[in-house]
Every structure is written in structure tokens, then in C-alpha cells.
Amino acid sequence: MPVSRDLGPMAPPRTPFWTRSRIRSALIQVGFVALLALLIQFLLANTMANLDRQGIASGFGFLENRAGFDIAIRFSPFERNDTYLQALWTAVANTVVLAVLGIGLASLIGLVIGLARVSPNWLISRLAAVYIEIFRNIPLLLQLFFWYFAILRPLPGPRQSIEIGGGAFLSNRGLYLPKPLLDSGAQLTLVAFATGLIFALTMAHFARRHRAATGHSRPVLQWWIIGLVALPLATWFATNASMALSVPALEGFNFQGGMVILPEMLAALLGLSFYIAAAVGEIVRAGIEGVDHGQTEAAQALGHSRGQIMRLVVIPQALRIIIPPLTTQYQSLAKNTSLASAIAFPEIISIVAGTTMTQTGQALETIALAMAFYLTVSLLIAAIMNFFNWRVTRRSF
Amino acid sequence: MTETSRHLPLRTPGSVLGPAAWIRRNLFPDWRQGLLTLLVLWLLIRTIPPLIDWLFIDAAWTGDRDDCVAAGGACWAFVGARWGQFIYGFYPPEHRWRVDLSMLALLASIAVLFLPRVPNKGWIITGSFIALPVVTVVLLHGGMLGLEVVPTDRWGGFMLTLVVAVAGMLGALPIGILMALGRRSRMPAIRIFCVTFIELFRAVPLITILFMASVMLPLFMPQGFTMDKLLRALIGVALFNGALMAEVIRGGLQAIPRGQFEAATASGMGYWKMMTFIILPQALRTVIPGLVNTYVAIIKDTTLVLIIGLFDLLGIVQAGISSSNWLAPSVTTTGYVFAGFGFWVLCFGLSRYSMHLERKLNTGQKK
Structure with missing residues (x-):
């Protein structure tokens, strides 16, 4: 390769232009995108040809057709003659209800397990460890099964059902619970309770701001009493409300009255919660142990009570460790929740990617719908938890 | 030394050391904890002996369904009768030695990991893990070296669980490495592709990916091109776990100080040379515990293949307890306890191994 003479032997060797990093990077990217486009084009062409041959019309028009199947568990109204779109909404409602209840129950059990794990009592701490190691090392699907x-299906029939007490019965038809019947006054009382809660929270918020600005605390207990006790009670008596309880009772071969949680729902809820609770327990333990012991000692030296130390020093710092993995x-x-489809809980997978797909043959559309749903839920949870995380980190001084 | 020995006869008082003191400190520190301890002890006494009765004493070890119902305890006779199916699925009995041999090959590959320091250990490990899939496929599927072909729909049981798990682990690692590198690439087109791939696969459940692999993949392929059902599931499992692994590996890449990249570039290394010899060895080393935890998740996730109609360990147990000549509640429970114990041993062992590695590599964030 000729080296330019006037620069002498020290001149850098001339290199071909495609080895320059910028150009090479551009070339690689153009090549990559072109390959990707070719691949997508190839797959699309195949799919179109395959769909044509099978005589399946693509598109979401099928959602307007009559579904023609029943859904045993529904948290939004649904009948056999409704459309696939309404079946989809019922599946969404079922999944969301299962997920929300599961998150609540898993957090509760996980909190108890995590606190037990850090307990000074050796027996309790060991027991929590055994729980965690059993539940997190067995596949969730097996636990659901x-x-x-193994537990809910072999239960005795309604006539030999197990009485749990308080008017609740457990049988192979599910868990029968008493159902409160609220008249308009009682419903208004619930509204009053919610209003009172918001009112008390607002007053507490102002008191906190006042303390932050001036350093003086204002008492807030009276606002809580007014909001949560006085206001609902006043509404209750003012509207002359009454509440009845519809207790399930055995009539013939099954229970009448009350409300029922079907075995599919109960198994899905318990299985999911107990499984995730093991992970939550570990997270809670790590969070509490992650707070430096010096923090507790310093708070003790400042004369805080044990409750104050927990509430003001340990928990706020533990939350900062806990929230990201909890998300x-x-x-x-x-x-x-998708695994619950294996035990016949009608959620997104079993209704959309299961029944709807087999009935209509719209594989692409149904799986795309299911994926879009999970994507939305994942992003939604991330957004909510990021908001909590932002609040927790912002509040720490 | 003789000076201090004069003080030795002074023994530590029993209230500080010894079993009695330990019990007082850890079980009865105050009246509330003591009450709790007693309550838990009472609960344990109420539950443990019946459990042992059910598992061993009242259990039926041989016989058929009626013997099990009569015994009233666990039905180990069922596990014994179906043992061959639980381990080998519907693999022809005369060819089961091939499964045994490939399991031995797997064990040998794992044993290589525990080799003491020998020269070229890294190459031996890499070689054995490249050879393993080849040997396994040749042995299990056959069609070569005079081995009869055993189609994959005859595979099942514990063997299929291992196949799915190992394929998921070995397939996901390279995908994860490439995706993690792509996500940190300076080229926007590659970065956007990798971010989309990772986030999409992480946001949806494995079931949707398996459905995609079993229902949509045939639609994507040209007419007449058929792919084995098991292979499709394995591709789905590898892609899904590759996305999970990419995030673990990205954590390791981010932990590498900038100076390492700069020093490698200054030594005249190109991108791939720098990654293979400088960055990845360090990054992978820091994330080994995280990778092993992903492996535990992969083992647990293998059970999902039963939803698309493959018979893994759980699937074959499920089929066994639903068969008409073994229909009994105790058989159902025993089947799940057996399968659960199998998975538990694998996952618990792996997670302990990960903790051991974490301590050994001392890569944790704790002081």
C-alpha cells in the first residue's frame, strides 16, 4: 500500500473507509435492519399464505360474533348469547379481580412470614424459613393442582360440608359465605365512611405540612374520630339504616343464599398467594435486616419508643429496599394468574387463547390480545409501584 | 500461657451458656414469646405425627388401588407401579438404557464443574457443555449410529423435564448474553431491537410464549415445513428465559468499571475480543448467583409444557392419577407429593448451590 511521501514513515497507514467506526456502525445497522425486514416479510408472507389456505379471515371482526359458551366465574355480567368482546371483558375482569385479591393476600401472608423470619423466637423464625423453602421451591402449577x-375437589358434598363457623361452609361446591344485604341507608353509610377517610387523610396531611413548616405538631386524633366513627354513625342513624345478613343454608342438594367462592377461584387465589408470599416474606426480611442497626440504636438514644422507632425510622428505610423487588x-x-387456566379458572388464557381460539381459529388475533393484556397489566403495576417508590424515596430525609 | 490456665477452673455459669440458657434466650425471652412458643409447639405436636403416620406408617407400599384405600395413608404402591413412566414417559422400555446413558452424560458434565483446579478447566467445561446436547440428541432421538428413532411424542416424565430444563438453560445463556450486549450497544437500531425483545418477553407470561410456539410458529413457516412440537416448545422456553437472563447479565455488565473497557480499547482490542476476553468473564462471574436463580425458575417453569400437551414429570403424574384404575383421593395426594418432592430437591439443591457460590465468590453487596 503506498504511503504518502511528504508525511514520512510516521504517517498512519491508509485504511479502507469501511473500517472507520462510524461508517462501520452505520453499515452494520443498515444490514441488521434489512435482515430483520426480510425476515418479517418472509414470516408475514408465509402467514398470509397459510391463513388463505385454511380459509381464515384475519382481523378482529370475530369479536362481534356470538360467543355461545358459558363462564362459570364472572366478575362482570356475561351470558351465552353475548359477543366474544364481552367474553374478553369478563376474562379481563376475572383476571384483574384474581390478581388484585392475590396481591393483597400475598402481601399480608408475606408480611407475616417476613416478620416471623426476623423474630427473636427461634421456633417461629425456623418455621417461617421452612414455609419459604417449601413454597418457593415447588412449581406454582403443581401447587395450584x-x-x-388434592384439597378442594375431594371435599365432601354440600350435605356433609365442613362448617367453619360464622355461617361459612366449605364443600366441594366451594366456600359459602354470608353476604351482607345493604339498604340505601347502609350504602350511604359506606359512602360517609369513605368521605370521612378522605377528610381525615387531608387533615393529617395539612397537620404534617404545618409541622414541617413550623416544627409544631398539631393533634390529629379528633379528625380521625370524626371522619371514621362520628360521620358514619351519624349517617347510619340519620338514614335509619339497617343491615341484614344472608346466611347460606342447606336446601335440598345445595346451599341457598349467601355468596359462594367456587373451588377454581379459591384454589387459584390460595395457590398464587401462598406461592408469591414466600418471595414477599424473603423481601420483607431482607428489607428489615437491611436497615442498619445503628439507626435503631440512634433512635433509642434519642428517646423514641419502640413503636416510634419502627414507624419513623425502620419501616421508612426498609420500604426503600422492599418496594423495587416487591414490584x-x-x-x-x-x-x-395465567396458570389458573390449568385448573379451569376462566381468565384471559382460558377464555381468549383457549375457548375463543378453538371456536374461531383466530390464533394470531387471540394470542396478540392476550399478550397486549399482560403487557398493559405489567406496565400498570410498574407505574403504580414506581409512584410509591418515588413517594417513599422523596419522603426520606 | 501458664498464667491464664489458673483461671480456667472458673466455668461459665449455666445461665449464659448451655442448652437451658439457649432455650431461655431463643424460645422464652419474655412471657409473650413464651406463650407463642407453646402455641406453636402444640400446633406442631398436632400436625407432625399425623403427617408421619400418613406418609410412612399408614402408607401402602405395594398392591393396587384397593390396598391403598384400605391402608388409609399415602399410596406409594402407585408411585412404584408407575415408576418407569414417571422417569421415562412412554419411551420404549428396551431403549431406556439410552435415557440412562444421557442422564449419566448430564451428571458427568455437572461433575466437571466441581473439578479441582486443572489446566484448561474452562475449555473442558465449555467443551463438555457443547458436547452434551449433541450426545443427548443422538442418544435420545436416535436415527444415527444404528440407533432406532424414538419420536419425541414418546418422551416424557422426569426425562422430559430434564430435557426442557437443560435445553432452556443452555439455549437461554447465549441468547441472554447477545441480548444484554445488544441492549448496551451504541448502535440505536440494535439497541432498540434488543430492548423491545427483552421487555416484551419479560412482560408476558411463559404460557403465551408457549402458545405462540405451538400455535403461531407453524403459521409463520412455509407450507410443508413441519417442526417437532417439543422443539417448538424448547425454542419458546429458550427465548423466554433468554430475555430474563439478559437482564441478569446486564446487571453484571453494568458493574464492570469503565476503566476495563478503556484499557481493553487502549490495548488495541476490537469489540468482540474485548467482550470475550475482558468484559464477559468478569461480568458473568459476578452474576453467577443470579444466573443460578434463573435456572431454578427455569426448572419450575418446565411444568408449563403440560399445558401445550407435553407430558413432563407433573404432566405424567397428572395423567396417572386421572387414570381410572387409580382413581382415589390418597393416590392424587401421593402423586403430587412425589412430584413436588422431586422438583423441590432439584430447586432447593440449586438455590443452596447459588448461596454457596455467592459466599465463595463474595460478590454480594453485604459488608
Whole structure:
């Protein structure tokens, strides 16, 4: 290769232009995008040809057709003659209800397990460890099967059902619970309770701001009493409200009255919650142990009570450690509701990617709908938890 | 030394050391904890002996369904009768030695990991893990070296669980590495593609991916091109776990100090040379515990293949307890306890191994 003479032997060797990093990077990217486009084009062409041959019309028009199947568990009204779109909404409602209840129950059990894990009591701490190691090392699907096929299905029939007490019965038809019947006054009382809660929260918020600005605390207890006790009670008596309880009673071969949680729902809820609770317990433990012991000692030296230390020093700092991994677990629970389709809980997978797909043959559309749903739920949980995380980190001084 | 020995006869008082003191400190520190301890002890006494009765004493070890119902405890006779199916699925009995041999190959590959320091250990490990899939496919599927072909719909049980798990682990690692590198690439087209791939696969459940692999993949392929059902599931599992692994590996890449990249570039290394010899060895080392945890998740996720109609360990147990000549509640429970114990041993062992590695590599964030 000729080297330019006037620069002498020290001149850099001339290199071909495509080895310059900028140009090379551009070339690689153009090549990559072109390959990707070719691949997508190839797949699309195949898909179109395959669909044509099978005589399946693409598009979401099928959603307007009559569904013609029943949904046993529905948290939004649905009948056999409704459309696939309404079936989809029912599936969404079922999945969301299962996920929300599951997150609540898993957090509750997980909190108890996590606190037990850090307990000074050796027996309690060991027991929590055994719980965690059993539940997180067995596949969730197996646990769901166990709850459903080994525990809830073999239960005795309604006539020999197990009475739990308080008017609740457990049988192979599900868990029968008393159902409160509220008249208009009682419903208004619930509204009053919610209003009172918002009112008390607002007053507490102002008191906190006042303290932050001036350093003086204002008492807030009276606002809580007014909001949560006085206001609902006043509404109750002013409207002359009454509340009845519809207690399930055995009539013939099954229970009448009350409300029922079907075995599919119960197994899905318990299986998901107990499984995720093991992970939540570990997260809670790590969060509490992650707060430096010096923090507790310093708070003790300042003369705070044990409750104050927990509330003002340990928990705010533990939350900062807990919330990011907790988000992952909540997302995992929401995604894992899909496994409930294996025990006949009518959620997105079993209704959309199952029944609807087999009836209509619209594989692409149904799976795309299911994926879009999970994507939305994942992003939604991430957004909510990021907001909490932002609040928790902002509040720490 | 003789000076201090004079003080030795002074023994530590029993209230500080010894079993009695330990019990007082850890079980009865105050009256509330003591009450709790007693309550838990009572609960344990109420639950543990019946459990042991059910598992061992009242259990039926041989016989058929009626013997199990009569015994009233666990039905280990069922596990014994179906043992061959639970391990080998519907694999022809005369060819089961091939499964045994490939399991031995797997064990040998794992044993290589525990080799003491020998020269070229890294190459031995890499070689054995490249050879493993080849040997396994040749042995299990056959059609070569005079081995009879055993189609994959005859595969099942524990063997299929291992196949799915190992294929998921070995397939996901390279996908994860490439995706993690792509996500940190300076080229926007590649970065956007990798971010989309990772986030999409992480946001949806594995079931949707498996449905996609079993229902949509045939639609994507040209007419007449058929792919094995198991292979399609394995591709789905590898892609899904590759996306999970990419995020774990990205954490390791981010932990590498900038100076390492700069020093490698200054030494005249190109991108791939720098990644293979400088960055990835360090990054992968820091994330080994995280990778092993992903492996535990992969093992648990193998059960999902039963939803698309493959018979893994759980699937074959489920089929066994639904068969008409073994229909009994105790058989159902025993089947799940057996499968659950199998998975538990695998996952618990792996997670302990990950903790051991974490301590050994001392890569944790704790002081």
C-alpha cells in the first residue's frame, strides 16, 4: 500500500473507509435492519399464505360474533348469547379481580412470614424459613393442582360440608359465605365512611405540612374520630339504616343464599398467594435486616419508643429496599394468574387463547390480545409501584 | 500461657451458656414469646405425627388401588407401579438404557464443574457443555449410529423435564448474553431491537410464549415445513428465559468499571475480543448467583409444557392419577407429593448451590 511521501514513515497507514467506526456502525445497522425486514416479510408472507389456505379471515371482526359458551366465574355480567368482546371483558375482569385479591393476600401472608423470619423466637423464625423453602421451591402449577385436585375437589358434598363457623361452609361446591344485604341507608353509610377517610387523610396531611413548616405538631386524633366513627354513625342513624345478613343454608342438594367462592377461584387465589408470599416474606426480611442497626440504636438514644422507632425510622428505610423487588413479585403474580387456566379458572388464557381460539381459529388475533393484556397489566403495576417508590424515596430525609 | 490456665477452673455459669440458657434466650425471652412458643409447639405436636403416620406408617407400599384405600395413608404402591413412566414417559422400555446413558452424560458434565483446579478447566467445561446436547440428541432421538428413532411424542416424565430444563438453560445463556450486549450497544437500531425483545418477553407470561410456539410458529413457516412440537416448545422456553437472563447479565455488565473497557480499547482490542476476553468473564462471574436463580425458575417453569400437551414429570403424574384404575383421593395426594418432592430437591439443591457460590465468590453487596 503506498504511503504518502511528504508525511514520512510516521504517517498512519491508509485504511479502507469501511473500517472507520462510524461508517462501520452505520453499515452494520443498515444490514441488521434489512435482515430483520426480510425476515418479517418472509414470516408475514408465509402467514398470509397459510391463513388463505385454511380459509381464515384475519382481523378482529370475530369479536362481534356470538360467543355461545358459558363462564362459570364472572366478575362482570356475561351470558351465552353475548359477543366474544364481552367474553374478553369478563376474562379481563376475572383476571384483574384474581390478581388484585392475590396481591393483597400475598402481601399480608408475606408480611407475616417476613416478620416471623426476623423474630427473636427461634421456633417461629425456623418455621417461617421452612414455609419459604417449601413454597418457593415447588412449581406454582403443581401447587395450584394440589390445592384444586388434592384439597378442594375431594371435599365432601354440600350435605356433609365442613362448617367453619360464622355461617361459612366449605364443600366441594366451594366456600359459602354470608353476604351482607345493604339498604340505601347502609350504602350511604359506606359512602360517609369513605368521605370521612378522605377528610381525615387531608387533615393529617395539612397537620404534617404545618409541622414541617413550623416544627409544631398539631393533634390529629379528633379528625380521625370524626371522619371514621362520628360521620358514619351519624349517617347510619340519620338514614335509619339497617343491615341484614344472608346466611347460606342447606336446601335440598345445595346451599341457598349467601355468596359462594367456587373451588377454581379459591384454589387459584390460595395457590398464587401462598406461592408469591414466600418471595414477599424473603423481601420483607431482607428489607428489615437491611436497615442498619445503628439507626435503631440512634433512635433509642434519642428517646423514641419502640413503636416510634419502627414507624419513623425502620419501616421508612426498609420500604426503600422492599418496594423495587416487591414490584417484580407483583408483576410475577399478575402474569402467573395465567396458570389458573390449568385448573379451569376462566381468565384471559382460558377464555381468549383457549375457548375463543378453538371456536374461531383466530390464533394470531387471540394470542396478540392476550399478550397486549399482560403487557398493559405489567406496565400498570410498574407505574403504580414506581409512584410509591418515588413517594417513599422523596419522603426520606 | 501458664498464667491464664489458673483461671480456667472458673466455668461459665449455666445461665449464659448451655442448652437451658439457649432455650431461655431463643424460645422464652419474655412471657409473650413464651406463650407463642407453646402455641406453636402444640400446633406442631398436632400436625407432625399425623403427617408421619400418613406418609410412612399408614402408607401402602405395594398392591393396587384397593390396598391403598384400605391402608388409609399415602399410596406409594402407585408411585412404584408407575415408576418407569414417571422417569421415562412412554419411551420404549428396551431403549431406556439410552435415557440412562444421557442422564449419566448430564451428571458427568455437572461433575466437571466441581473439578479441582486443572489446566484448561474452562475449555473442558465449555467443551463438555457443547458436547452434551449433541450426545443427548443422538442418544435420545436416535436415527444415527444404528440407533432406532424414538419420536419425541414418546418422551416424557422426569426425562422430559430434564430435557426442557437443560435445553432452556443452555439455549437461554447465549441468547441472554447477545441480548444484554445488544441492549448496551451504541448502535440505536440494535439497541432498540434488543430492548423491545427483552421487555416484551419479560412482560408476558411463559404460557403465551408457549402458545405462540405451538400455535403461531407453524403459521409463520412455509407450507410443508413441519417442526417437532417439543422443539417448538424448547425454542419458546429458550427465548423466554433468554430475555430474563439478559437482564441478569446486564446487571453484571453494568458493574464492570469503565476503566476495563478503556484499557481493553487502549490495548488495541476490537469489540468482540474485548467482550470475550475482558468484559464477559468478569461480568458473568459476578452474576453467577443470579444466573443460578434463573435456572431454578427455569426448572419450575418446565411444568408449563403440560399445558401445550407435553407430558413432563407433573404432566405424567397428572395423567396417572386421572387414570381410572387409580382413581382415589390418597393416590392424587401421593402423586403430587412425589412430584413436588422431586422438583423441590432439584430447586432447593440449586438455590443452596447459588448461596454457596455467592459466599465463595463474595460478590454480594453485604459488608
